[in-house]
Amino acid sequence: MKKTIKVVAAVCINEHEQVLCALRSSNMSLPNLWEFAGGKVEKGETPEESLVREIQEELGCTVEVHELIEDICHEYPNIIVNLLTYRTTIAEGTPKANEHAEIKWVPLQELCSLEWAPADIPTVNKLLMNTI
Numbered sequence: 119m120k121k122t123i124k125v126v127a128a129v130c131i132n133e134h135e136q137v138l139c140a141l142r143s144s145n146m147s148l149p150n151l152w153e154f155a156g157g158k159v160e161k162g163e164t165p166e167e168s169l170v171r172e173i174q175e176e177l178g179c180t181v182e183v184h185e186l187i188e189d190i191c192h193e194y195p196n197i198i199v200n201l202l203t204y205r206t207t208i209a210e211g212t213p214k215a216n217e218h219a220e221i222k223w224v225p226l227q228e229l230c231s232l233e234w235a236p237a238d239i240p241t242v243n244k245l246l247m248n249t250i
C-alpha cells in the first residue's frame with residue numbers, strides 16, 4: 119500500500135493581490151515544478167504550527183495562517199500526498215529562497231501560466247475562480 123503523507127502549504131497573498139510561488143529545485147522530488155512553500159506535518163504539531171515552521175525554514179520569514187483553502191489527496195506514482203493549503207500573509211520579514219530554485223510574486227490571475235505540482239491544481243483553480 120502507498121504511504122500517505124500530510125503536507126501543509128502557504129498561499130501567501132500580498133496587498134497587490136500577488137501570490138508567492140516557489141519553484142522546486144532540480145534535486146527535490148517533483149523537480150522544476152511550481153508549488154506553494156511548505157512541507158510535511160511532523161508528529162505533535164498542528165498543521166498551522168507546521169506551516170509557520172516550514173515557512174521560517176524555507177523562506178526565512180514569519181507568516182500568519184488564515185483559513186484553509188483546500189484539503190485534497192493526490193496520488194503520485196510512489197506516494198499519496200494529503201495537501202492542505204492555507205491562505206497566509208507575511209507577518210514579519212521578507213521571503214528568500216533558502217531551498218527553492220526561485221521564488222516570485224505572481225498576480226493572482228496569472229497563476230495558470232506556471233507549471234504546477236499536480237496536487238496544487240485544485241488550489242490554483244479555486245484562486246482563479248476567486249472563491250476565496
Ligand SMILES: Nc1nc2c([nH]c(=O)n2[C@H]2C[C@H](O)[C@@H](COP(=O)(O)OP(=O)(O)OP(=O)(O)O)O2)c(=O)[nH]1
Pocket residue numbers: 125126127146147148152153154155156157158172199201235236237238
Ligand atoms: N510544500 C509543498 N509540497 C507539495 C506541494 N504540492 C505537492 O504535490 N507537494 C508534495 C511534494 C512532496 O512530495 C511533498 C512534501 O513536500 P516537501 O518536499 O515540501 O516536504 P518538506 O519541505 O518537509 O521537505 P523534506 O523534509 O522532505 O526535504 O508534497 C506544494 O504546493 N507545497
Ligand SMILES: [Mg+2]
Pocket residue numbers: 155156157158172176
Ligand atoms: Mg518543502
